[in-house]
Amino acid sequence: MDDAVVLGKKGYSLSKTLGEGSYGKVKSAYCDRLKRNVAIKIIDKRKTPQDFLERFLPREIEALKRLQHPSIIKTYEIFETSAGKVYIVMELGEKGDLLDYIKITGAMKEDIARIKFQQLASAIKHCHDSDFAHRDLKCENILLDVDLNIKLSDFGFSKSLSRDENGKTILSKTFCGSAAYAAPEVLQGIPCDPRASDIWSLGVILYTMVYALMPFDDSNVRNMISIQKQHRIPFPSSKNLTVECKDLIYRLLQPNVSQRMCIDEVLKHSWLHINASTGDLRVHFPRRQAHTACR
Structure with a gap:
C-alpha cells in the first residue's frame, strides 16, 4: 500500500x-x-x-x-x-530552514539575530535540562514558522545522556553532525560531553546569522582544527558588530571544553539582554561562576 x-x-x-x-x-x-x-x-x-x-x-x-x-x-x-x-x-516549518532564509535575506541585524538566537538557546536549554544533547545543530536543522520563529528539528543524532555510578555524565565517543558545525573535540574523536559540543555549534550558527558566512573553512578539516584550537575567529570589518556580540561568539567557539560556556551561561550573556531600542543592558548579572558548576 x-x-x-x-x-x-x-x-x-x-x-x-x-x-x-x-x-x-x-x-x-x-x-x-x-x-x-x-x-x-x-x-x-x-x-x-x-x-x-x-x-x-x-x-x-x-x-x-x-x-x-x-x-x-x-x-x-x-x-x-x-x-x-x-x-x-x-x-510544518512554513518558511523553510534558517540556511535558506539567510541565503535569501543576507546577514541579520543584531536585533533580529538576538531574538532568533534567544529562541534557539532556550530550546537547547530545554534539551540539556531534559538530559538530551542534539548533536547535529546546524542552520539546515533549524526551521522557521510562518512568523519566522525558530523551530529546532531533526533529532536523528540526538542522544539521551547517561551517568555512571558516581552520577557523572558518560562521555560520547561517536562523531555526529556536519564537520563545519562540529566542535574540535568531536572532529578529533576525543570523548566529550555532547552538551558542550552543542554549545560550539551554537557559536557557528550565531556567526552565520550575523555574517552570512561560516566562521571556518571545512574544505581542509585538519587545517580547520588547527585554526580552531588556536582560538582564531575571523571577524570581518565589513560589518560592525557590537563588542557584546563578538564576545558571545568568541566564548561559544572556545576550543578548551573546560572553559566553554554551558547553556545557562549562554542565556545570561549580556548580548541577549541588550534593550533593542536603547542599546542599554536591561539586566545586570553578577560575575560568572566557575564553568565546572555547569557540568
Whole structure:
C-alpha cells in the first residue's frame, strides 16, 4: 500500500516532497483533524541499515516524544504499519530552514539575530535540562514558522545522556553532525560531553546569522582544527558588530571544553539582554561562576 493511501485513511492529504535523506523522506500534507498543513517524515525500515534501526531511530522517536517546547518542532503523531514504514507527523516549518532564509535575506541585524538566537538557546536549554544533547545543530536543522520563529528539528543524532555510578555524565565517543558545525573535540574523536559540543555549534550558527558566512573553512578539516584550537575567529570589518556580540561568539567557539560556556551561561550573556531600542543592558548579572558548576 503506498504512502498516499496509508495516510489518506488517517485523514492526511499528501502534497509535495520537502526533502529526502539517506533513510527517508519528508512530505508536506494537509491534516483534516488538525485543520492545518503538516510535515510527515516517512522511514522505510526495510531499506535502512540495522544500526540506524537499533540506535538512531529509537533515539529520535524518544526525543520527539519527550521534548515539548515552543521553539522545538511539535510532533503530532507517530505510527508504524505492518509493512515496516514509520510515519512521524510534525509541525510544518512554513518558511523553510534558517540556511535558506539567510541565503535569501543576507546577514541579520543584531536585533533580529538576538531574538532568533534567544529562541534557539532556550530550546537547547530545554534539551540539556531534559538530559538530551542534539548533536547535529546546524542552520539546515533549524526551521522557521510562518512568523519566522525558530523551530529546532531533526533529532536523528540526538542522544539521551547517561551517568555512571558516581552520577557523572558518560562521555560520547561517536562523531555526529556536519564537520563545519562540529566542535574540535568531536572532529578529533576525543570523548566529550555532547552538551558542550552543542554549545560550539551554537557559536557557528550565531556567526552565520550575523555574517552570512561560516566562521571556518571545512574544505581542509585538519587545517580547520588547527585554526580552531588556536582560538582564531575571523571577524570581518565589513560589518560592525557590537563588542557584546563578538564576545558571545568568541566564548561559544572556545576550543578548551573546560572553559566553554554551558547553556545557562549562554542565556545570561549580556548580548541577549541588550534593550533593542536603547542599546542599554536591561539586566545586570553578577560575575560568572566557575564553568565546572555547569557540568
